[in-house]
Structures are given as C-alpha cells and as structure tokens.
Amino acid sequence: MKEKAAELAVVSNKSFEASTAVNLHHYDISSALQTTLEFNELISIFCNKIQVTIPHNSLEYVNPEFDLAFKRGIIGRHSCSYSLKVEDQQLGELKLTRSQRFGKEELKMLESLLCCLIYPLRNATLFHQALQMAYTDPLTQTHNRTAFNDTLMREMKRANRCEQHLSLIFVDIDHFKWINDEHGHDCGDLALASVAGWVKDSVRGSDIVFRYGGEEFVILLIDTNQEAAAIIAERVRLGIESHTIAYGMAVLNITASLGISTLTGNDTMDSLIKRADSAMYKAKSLGRNRVCLG
Structure with a gap:
C-alpha cells in the first residue's frame, strides 16, 4: 500500500x-x-x-x-x-x-x-x-518558434558531442489558404489546433512538436536516423489523413506534406532546416499528401 x-x-x-x-x-x-x-x-x-x-x-x-x-x-x-x-x-x-x-x-x-x-x-x-x-503557441498548445530555435541549437550540440543522430520533419497543411478563404479564419484556427493534436498523437514521447509559423509545424526527433524519421513521418501523414473536421455544414478532409532532414557533420542550424523545408516543398510539388527526404 x-x-x-x-x-x-x-x-x-x-x-x-x-x-x-x-x-x-x-x-x-x-x-x-x-x-x-x-x-x-x-x-x-x-x-x-x-x-x-x-x-x-x-x-x-x-x-x-x-x-x-x-x-x-x-x-x-x-x-x-x-x-x-x-x-x-x-x-x-x-x-x-x-x-x-x-x-x-x-x-x-x-x-x-x-x-x-x-x-x-x-x-x-x-x-x-x-x-x-x-515558449508555447497559445492556439495549438505546441512549442513556438523561439522554443524551436533554442531547442534545436542545444540538441545539435548534444548530438554532435555524443555522436548521435538527429532529424527534423517539416509538416505543412495542404491547401490551408483555401480553408481560410472558403470557410473563414475560425475554421482555419480549428484546423491548426486539430492537426497539432493529431501530430502529437502520432509521435513518440521523446519527440518535440513546434509550430514553426502559419500552417507549418516542425517535429524534432532526438537520436533518430533518416530511416526511423521516415517511418514516423509516414505515421504522422496517415494520422492527419485519417481524420476529418466538421465545421458548420461542411466536413473537411485535411492532408499534409512532409519533408525530412537528418543531421550531418557539416550541418548548421540553417542548413538542417533548409533541407527539411526544401523536402517539404518537393512533396508539395509532387502532388501533396506525401513524405520526401532532404
């Protein structure tokens, strides 16, 4: 007892x-x-x-x-x-x-x-x-951009010191402008908060989710190589795709495009972020609702 x-x-x-x-x-x-x-x-x-x-x-x-x-x-x-x-x-x-x-x-x-x-x-x-x-984004209850910058700098130093992997996943909601234009910003806010919850439900306890800006989120994967990051990214993508949002009389199916980068020996913060961001835009250009490696 x-x-x-x-x-x-x-x-x-x-x-x-x-x-x-x-x-x-x-x-x-x-x-x-x-x-x-x-x-x-x-x-x-x-x-x-x-x-x-x-x-x-x-x-x-x-x-x-x-x-x-x-x-x-x-x-x-x-x-x-x-x-x-x-x-x-x-x-x-x-x-x-x-x-x-x-x-x-x-x-x-x-x-x-x-x-x-x-x-x-x-x-x-x-x-x-x-x-x-x-350090918290009030709408999505994820960490904000300031928290991301501070955490990424710290974790890059730790990963290099301990010779461990580190990966990023950029997540961008598809057709978010259309959601705002067609259904209004209240619906857009509901979509952002919902996606944030679905992302947090799809990742591991050690993963950290940030709102990077607008409709874009970043997931920081500690001690995670590219192969494992791709598995998590696909789980996140499916988690978003499998949900719908009911707003007024409308039912919205939401998807997202995801890009991955994994830390290399020459990486700076900017280069690691840029690779994940570029991979995410590649996913957009290939038709959206997919995962691409950077």
Whole structure:
C-alpha cells in the first residue's frame, strides 16, 4: 500500500521567517538554495545539506505540473514523504528513504528544514511557468518558434558531442489558404489546433512538436536516423489523413506534406532546416499528401 505523503504548507512569510530563525543551519541551507531555479538542483542541494542532520539513502522528487520525477540513491525500507505547497500552490512531493526508521525528533527537524525549501521551489515554479508561457503557441498548445530555435541549437550540440543522430520533419497543411478563404479564419484556427493534436498523437514521447509559423509545424526527433524519421513521418501523414473536421455544414478532409532532414557533420542550424523545408516543398510539388527526404 502506498504511503500517504505528509502535507507541509507555509501559509505566510511570518511562519517562514520564524522557522528559518531556529538556528544557523537554516541560514546555510537557505543561502545555498538561492543559487538556482532548477528543480533537480534545488532538491539535490537541500538533501546534501541535510545529510548529516537527517541521514538518508535515497531521495525522490515528483512534480506532476512539470512532468518531473527525479530519483537518487538506493531505496531503503523506511521512508518519509512530504507533499509541499505554499498558499494552495502545489510544489511537488519529496520522499526520503533509509534502512532505519526515522525518529520523531528527526522528522520534527526535517519538517522545520523543509520550510527553507518551499519558497525556492515556489520561485522555480513561477520561473518555469513563465518559460512555458513564453515558449508555447497559445492556439495549438505546441512549442513556438523561439522554443524551436533554442531547442534545436542545444540538441545539435548534444548530438554532435555524443555522436548521435538527429532529424527534423517539416509538416505543412495542404491547401490551408483555401480553408481560410472558403470557410473563414475560425475554421482555419480549428484546423491548426486539430492537426497539432493529431501530430502529437502520432509521435513518440521523446519527440518535440513546434509550430514553426502559419500552417507549418516542425517535429524534432532526438537520436533518430533518416530511416526511423521516415517511418514516423509516414505515421504522422496517415494520422492527419485519417481524420476529418466538421465545421458548420461542411466536413473537411485535411492532408499534409512532409519533408525530412537528418543531421550531418557539416550541418548548421540553417542548413538542417533548409533541407527539411526544401523536402517539404518537393512533396508539395509532387502532388501533396506525401513524405520526401532532404
């Protein structure tokens, strides 16, 4: 049976200030936690700082809002769990384990020290929520062009460093101008949002979907060669083709043209993008609703 997490909430700055004044150890932890806004780093710093006071063999931090599940160490028989929140804002759950039972005084001390962690976690939450908003296209709920540029640069460096494959798929909705002209921009928006959902349903969990602009999407395929990218692209194409949109009295069959490029040793961001874009236009010129390699 899963052990229910204790709930630790800080409801005011006064209670936080009172808890941090217990001893100098709190100040040491609080100072260290001001150095980062990354959840995993915050949890690691906190657990390293309390290791002498509250020895533990493993930690687990889960934050569903950001799809985080961070684990470290060897799981022990006994555990203590805390669901962290401040002013009704959920900040995730922290679980510590070890081979011996946690004593009452240790748990009391841990709960006091956890108050040092709550506000840094809230700051990290606000920071990452702002990033999500800045990197998300509001209509399609995919990542936007800014996010694509930043992510592609990072993943190209990683792929070259680790000698791994990296592929792009450009997806362009066929006859999108006709949809807007014939049925209006509300219908066009419905088509964009629908296609985005169908694309996300067709790709793997590790693939990242971006709205590149207008009616064009890009899928970033990490550690994926051209052959595997072609299989995924065909699955995406079929996924779009197999759906219809009902708008007013009209039923619309939507298709898309797709182009693929795979990272080579000489590629820049521009050259990798240009090859995928050119392959997509080749698919258009060959009759649309198909996949072409670049």
